[in-house]
Amino acid sequence: MNDRKGIMDAGAVALSGQLGKTIQRLRKNYNLSLSELAEQSGVAKSIISQIERNETNPTLATIWRLSQALDVSIDRVLATQEDDPFVELVSRGDTPTLVSDDGKITLAITGWIKTVEWLQWYDVIAEPGGELDSDAHQRGSIECLSVLEGTLEVEVGGVVEKIETGGTARYRCDRRHTIRNTGTVPARATMVCILKAAVME
Structure with a gap:
């Protein structure tokens, strides 16, 4: 119970300061x-507007709902410094x-889930003989495949390119495309997919 009171007291102190500005900035x-x-x-x-103008002291439940919608922790929402670092760890x-x-x-x-509609990136591990066949993404989308270990092959529209360790292939992924490991050892790569890119002519 004392811990809960401490949280509420800390929240009240923060609310009197930068909460509104923090919500608005996020x-x-x-x-x-x-x-x-x-x-x-x-x-x-109307409540959010009042909070941003520091005209009301919201409940902890309200702050929690806003923090969930903004995909940040309550601690960050209650932070009083605008330049506080943002570090999110995922095991x-x-x-x-x-x-x-x-x-x-x-x-x-x-x-990051917040960017999934326009920017996606992955850590790729491909065993020998592995093949990833993907349908076309929306028009103008570009994929960047950077091989960190081993060798991969990418096929787009009948064109096949081999990517050695340290190399990167950039290609249109708004058509069916395939990534393969035709080697004898596992391969690892980073793949970034840029959606809503400018349409290539």
Whole structure:
């Protein structure tokens, strides 16, 4: 009970200072309107507006809803310094993964969920003989495949290129594309997919 009171007291101190500015700054960083943040958090638009103007002291539950919608911890929302560092750690066990149909290629999703609609990146491990066949992404999308260990092969529209260790292939992924490990040893790579890119002519 004392711990809970301590949290509430700390929150009250923070609320008297920079909370409103912090909420507003985080909202603008994500290019969210008041209405969009209200929809995502379940907190009324009028309440969020009052919080940003430091005209009200929200409950801890309200702060929690806003922090969830802004994908930050309550501690960060309550932070009083605008230049506080942002560090988010995700353990290997908590990192989501995708597996190719043949089970030989694993993609650990190391990208941020907030950018998934326009920027995705993965840590790729491909066993010998592994093949990852992907459908076309939206028009203008580009994929960058950087091989860290071993050798990979990429095929796009009938064109096949081999990528050695240390090399990078950039290619249109708005058409069917395939990544293969035709070597005899496992390969590892970083793959970045840029969606909503400028359409290439």
